[in-house]
Amino acid sequence: MRIPEDLIGKEQELEQIELFDTTEPFVDIAQACPSVMVRLYQSKNILREDNRAVVRLGIGILLNATAKNLPSDITLVVRDAWRAPRTQAGIHENQAEQIERLGLAQNREEARKQADRFAVPADDTYPPPHTTGGAIDVTLAYAKTGRLLPMRKAFKRCVPTEWQDQKYRDYQNLPAYILRNRRILRKTMEAVGFASIPNEWWHFSYGEFWWAARTNKKRTLYLSVHKPYVMAINLQ
Numbered sequence: 001m002r003i004p005e006d007l008i009g010k011e012q013e014l015e016q017i018e019l020f021d022t023t024e025p026f027v028d029i030a031q032a033c034p035s036v037m038v039r040l041y042q043s044k045n046i047l048r049e050d051n052r053a054v055v056r057l058g059i060g061i062l063l064n065a066t067a068k069n070l071p072s073d074i075t076l077v078v079r080d081a082w083r084a085p086r087t088q089a090g091i092h093e094n095q096a097e098q099i100e101r102l103g104l105a106q107n108r109e110e111a112r113k114q115a116d117r118f119a120v121p122a123d124d125t126y127p128p129p130h131t132t133g134g135a136i137d138v139t140l141a142y143a144k145t146g147r148l149l150p151m152r153k154a155f156k157r158c159v160p161t162e163w164q165d166q167k168y169r170d171y172q173n174l175p176a177y178i179l180r181n182r183r184i185l186r187k188t189m190e191a192v193g194f195a196s197i198p199n200e201w202w203h204f205s206y207g208e209f210w211w212a213a214r215t216n217k218k219r220t221l222y223l224s225v226h227k228p229y230v231m232a233i234n235l236q
Helices: 011-015 057-069 085-101 108-115 160-165 176-191 209-214
Strands: 026-028 054-056 074-080 135-142 195-197 200-205
Touching: 026 057, 054 057, 057 074, 057 176, 085 108, 135 176, 176 195, 176 200, 195 209
Parallel strands: none
Antiparallel strands: 026 054, 074 135, 135 200, 195 200
């Protein structure tokens, strides 16, 4: 079982969280949240069963609230949303492949263990956040041009360890403008109810197991869904 770094030592509390699903329907972000930009990750190992960015209804409502609270010249961008288990497995393998390629692990098996810090294995004990429809990967863009705001140093300007370290939410060895952009994103997302995680500045969740653990909730709102029912609705 994978335990996130910030929750190690709280295993007894985790066991007390009730696994519950409200059966809340999903929405297509592009339709339900027209002021939010959608740019899903694309990679050879990511086999998507649905090319739409879909999330639980409650997440769609929170995304609209986030977009409304951002500065007028900035737009929220969704990079990933619900994932089928097969897609989740591909994301995990991508992370392992990158870690091995950067020379941070001696072989793929060791790299897969390290990848657990950045992607939950599809067969983990607790529902991987993205498979529940209660987790999203997001960033920011300029509203007029759609150009993404810088949130990390370019790969060519980093040594391998720094490339990995700057994934962490609280990593500080970054230019002031990047730290400012990260603060804007985190502050706005958390203000409407999303929980952030320490090892990925871009990942936020609501209603899933690790959200419950981090916000001291007694039960989850969402569990894994293999084939979501998507409701056609504009939430604005």
